Amino acid sequence: MEVLRTARLRLRWFATSDAPQILELLNDPGWIANIYDSEVRTEAQAVEWLKLRLMARYWHLGYGFWAVERLKDGQFLGLCGVIKRDGLDHPDIGYGLLTRHWGQGYAREAAAATFEYCRTVLGMRQVMGTTGPENLASAKVLLAIGLQDQGVHQTQAHEGLSRVFEWTDPRPADDMADLAALRLRWRDALTRPDRACTFSACVTPEVSARWATGREDFSESAYRALVRQYAGQAEDPDLQAVPTPLGWRFHLP
Known part of the structure; x- marks a missing residue:
């Protein structure tokens, strides 16, 4: 199911048929170094990871992490989206691309579109993002799309320290407008x-x-x-x- 498009990218729901692509992503050196090692090593494990970690969230939340594809050729680049994690107060934007696709602005383009989608389609009033304290590249992406750096903190969602970013809608809360x-x-x-x-x-x-x-x-x-x-x-x-x-x-x- 397609969620959104940008000038160069398509973001869509993952399906179990994406197991080979997600297996490659989860074992990419950049993913393991900057996110974590999921210890998913086979396509069968990748299918279960897809179901539990990605696809189930679409049903629970109405959003999640989506597959990022290049429009011109359908090439799988990685994932991007927004989820609500246990241990964080608000939904947070996350992304991870295959190392060979770094340095071309895809992460920023996908994250910026996701942030806009959070505000204009999903009606979110507060959005977060987190990175490792030393992950300066991801920090630059979150700052570039409009989140503010809140410093390094220990969150309940992560084992180690994280640099936390946040955006809050500056408009006063309005229940009638939100209900409409x-x-x-x-x-x-x-x-x-x-x-x-x-x-x-x-x-x-x-x-x-x-x-x-x-x-x-x-x-x-x-x-x-x-x-x-x-x-x-x-x-x-x-x-x-x-x-x-x-x-x-x-x-x-």
Whole structure:
């Protein structure tokens, strides 16, 4: 499922067919040095890693880490996106590209588009980013797209120290505006095929967990089938919206 495009890139959902590409990425020296060693060494392990670490989040959150492809030839470059990690107060932008594609501005382009998507499509009011304290290249990317350096901290999401970056919407909180934006996102998710991927971002974590917990099939076709089940509620004025740590969400029966 395509999420967004830039001048040179396409960001889309991962699928189990991406196992060879993700296996290469997870064993790339740059990934291991700057992110971590997942100890994924076979395609079978890569499939399970894809399901649990990437694809399940689309169902739980309505967003996640997406495959980054070059538009001109479909070449797989790496991943980029936004997730909500345990141990961090707000969703954070992350990325990792194969070493051979470094130095061409792809990380900045993908991260900038992700940041814009967070604000304008997902309605996020606070976004974070973290890097290793010595990872100056990633720090430059986060600063360039508009996040502010908050210094080096020990977060609950990481074993070692991290340099933390953050952006907060300068506009005052407005519940009425946020609720109106939620209803618009809900309608778009149910009526626009290109926005179906945001469906889970419209509901409470309890509801999305009900859909995802114990599931084996995290495919795009299964997700779109779920969206179709709710199509008749696109304009339902009686849906109950409740505040959550991620903003206003619908709590569906």
